[in-house]
Amino acid sequence: MLLLTALETIGLVRDLVLIAVLLLLALVLSVGMILSLLFYRRVTETLRKSERTLDRIESVSSQISEDILGPITTAKKTVFGIRPLISMLLRTGDDRSK
DSSP states (O other), X not given: OOOOOHHHHXXXXXXXXXXXXXHHHHHHHHHHHHXXXXXXXXXXXXXXHHHHHHHHHHHHHHHHIIIIIHHHHHHXXXXXXXXXXXXXXXXXXXXXXX
């Protein structure tokens, strides 16, 4: 029969509790790692979707810039280029009437 003294029993219980705590800690760390990997995969997927959305928005905005703002800018440059000519012609016309 195996009889233990009080000190041996306390040492045995201490060792068993230490083993149980370490196993629980390993379990918690494993679950934490699994949850963090799942969270990472979900966040990565969301970031990829948002990146594709931003690429589409950039494509649409550049197309709008080329199709709408391009002709407006060209017309504006043309008007500002013709303006001195019109001013000169109007001044020349004023000189003839005098």
